[in-house]
Structures are given as structure tokens and as C-alpha cells.
Amino acid sequence: MADRATAPLPLDPRAVRTAAAATDLEDAIRQCGAVLQEVGAVDGTYAEAMLERERSISTYVGEGVAIPHGTLESKEAVRHDALCVLRFPEGVDWHGERVTVCVGIAAHGGGHMRLLSSLARILLDPDRAAALRAATEVDEVIGLLRPDEEEDPE
Amino acid sequence: MAERRVSVTSEVGLHARPAATFVQTAAKASYDVTIAKAGGTPVSAKSILSVLALDVRQGESIVISAEGEGADALLDELAQIAAAP
Numbered sequence: 001m002a003d004r005a006t007a008p009l010p011l012d013p014r015a016v017r018t019a020a021a022a023t024d025l026e027d028a029i030r031q032c033g034a035v036l037q038e039v040g041a042v043d044g045t046y047a048e049a050m051l052e053r054e055r056s057i058s059t060y061v062g063e064g065v066a067i068p069h070g071t072l073e074s075k076e077a078v079r080h081d082a083l084c085v086l087r088f089p090e091g092v093d094w095h096g097e098r099v100t101v102c103v104g105i106a107a108h109g110g111g112h113m114r115l116l117s118s119l120a121r122i123l124l125d126p127d128r129a130a131a132l133r134a135a136t137e138v139d140e141v142i143g144l145l146r147p148d149e150e151e152d153p154e
Numbered sequence: 155m156a157e158r159r160v161s162v163t164s165e166v167g168l169h170a171r172p173a174a175t176f177v178q179t180a181a182k183a184s185y186d187v188t189i190a191k192a193g194g195t196p197v198s199a200k201s202i203l204s205v206l207a208l209d210v211r212q213g214e215s216i217v218i219s220a221e222g223e224g225a226d227a228l229l230d231e232l233a234q235i236a237a238a239p
Contacts (some may be wrong), residue, residue, distance in 0.1 A: 057174045061202045072166060113169045113211065120206035 009118055009145055013085035016038045016138045020056045023101075028053060029068045032084055032104030041082030041106045042070075049074030050104070058095045063129035066094050067119060069112065070103035081111040083119075085134075085141050100133045103145075118147050156226050157219040158233040159192070168210035168236060176235045185222030187232070192217060194195045199232065 015035050023029035034045025049070035053059070060066045070077065084104040091098040105115050123129045128144055135141045164172050180187040180199035188196035189205060192215040197204040199218060210216055219230050 032187065052169070057171055059174070059176070060204070063203070069170065071171075113167050116169050116173075116206050117209035120203045124203045124207055 003032050009083055009115060009147065010081045011083045011085065011142060011145055012039045013138050013142060015041075015082060017085070018087045018138060018141065019135050020086040020088050021090055022086075022088055022092050025092055025094050026051060026053070026149060028066075028086065028088065028099070028102050029104075032086055032102055033085040035086065036082055036104055036106045039082055039084070041078065043077045043079070046070055046074060046077040047105060058097075060094045060097045060099065061120070061123065063123050063126065064091075064098060064100040064133050065103060065123055065129065066099045066101075067085055067103045067105055067116065068109070069116075075108050076131045078106045080109055081107040081115065083115065083145070085145070087135065088139070119145070122147065155219055155221045156229055157217055158229045159215060159217050160233045160236045161215050162193060162210050162212060162236055163239045165212055165239075166210070167212050167214070168216065172235065172238065173205050174202060177205055179199060179228070179231055179235060181239075183220060183222065183228055185220060185225070187218065187220040187228065189216055189218050191215070 022031060030047050033050055036042045037044060050068045055072045057065055059068050086102045088100055091100055103119060107115050108119050132144050162168050187199040189199040190196040218229055220229055
């Protein structure tokens, strides 16, 4: 289904931080939760759900990117689907991997999967992933996370 | 080449935690392990990005394949993860 892959991602420019700094993984995830809360996507309990999910298995996906998100049980904390992008130029130690970009995800059921899969398609392009790690402008980040329209329909 | 065909029953499909567990298990093999949607192009089962990009939803079927020592046992384990509710 083409619409799954090509629909715009729910990324509010106010949820993009290109020069964040975190002391550790937990701090980075709490910041993602706080930004998602600031744009009205989640309530205050969501960050804890993201941390719980992270403890069960790492959300590191390669290319210097982690995609922290809540658990199925935390979907009641989600008001609307949203992403946030926090860039940590100094890097954050992520279970031994170095993360420069955190894409926090808040979504209800099916929306979650669409977001994960759209993001994965984007990050599979190493050039695009490198550009994302290096992006210093909010518009650049938004542009890079726009799904390709020529994506193969399934 | 050994293969297993599995129907994914998890509410989140092969995403999030099930996908991560699946990839972590596949990555233990020293040989190639692939995953495809039924009739689709196989991708590496060791890459979380490839598995997420495949976008396997609840109720969809996948084919996982591998060839090498212990491939049957590994595929059984992967099939179990993919089929878990």
C-alpha cells in the first residue's frame, strides 16, 4: 500500500532540536518524552513507558540512530501520533553504541508501525542517515524525514 | 536452503520489540539469514532497519531462510518469535 510508505510523518518543527545534549541514555529518552509532551502528543507518563521499553530491548537501529518509543500498554498516554527528533552532536552512549540522533515516537496501534517502517526506509539510505546526523537546521531535518514519493507501492 | 513460512500474529506485527528480538536472534548466525513477505524480495534478517522497512503486519505471512550449520534450529527459533502473539 503506497499510502503507508509515502504519507508525511507527523513531525512538528517545534519537536526538532538540532543541538541537544544529554548526560546518558536515560536523560536522552526523558528529553524525548518532554518534547513530545510539549507538542501535546503525550502525557507525562509516556517518558517512563519509553524507558521501560528501552530496558526490555535496545531501540538502537544502526546509523547512529535510536528510536525510543513506548509500549503497547502505554498507548493511553498518547493523544496523537507524533515524532520528535533530538540531535546530540556530542553523542550519547547507547548500550555501547554511539547515538547522535534520537527519533522519539508516540503513536497509537497501527500508526506506530507505519512510523517505524517509514523511518526505517529513510535510514536504510546511508547518505540520508549521514545527512541526518550532520543536520544543524530544523528545516533540513524535516526535509530528510519526508518519505520518498516514488516509493514502490506494495 | 532451509526455510520456514510463518504467519505473524502479534498485534504490532514484526515491529518494535518483536522485530528487535527477531533480529538479535538472527544475528547470532555466522551465515546469511533472510526474511521476505510471501512472494516478496528477501532482505537480511540481521538488519533491524531492513526488517522494520519490510513492514510486516499482523496476519501477514513471512518466509525466513538460511543455509548453514544449525540453520534448522535457528529457523525454528525465529519462526517461534515471529509467530508469538
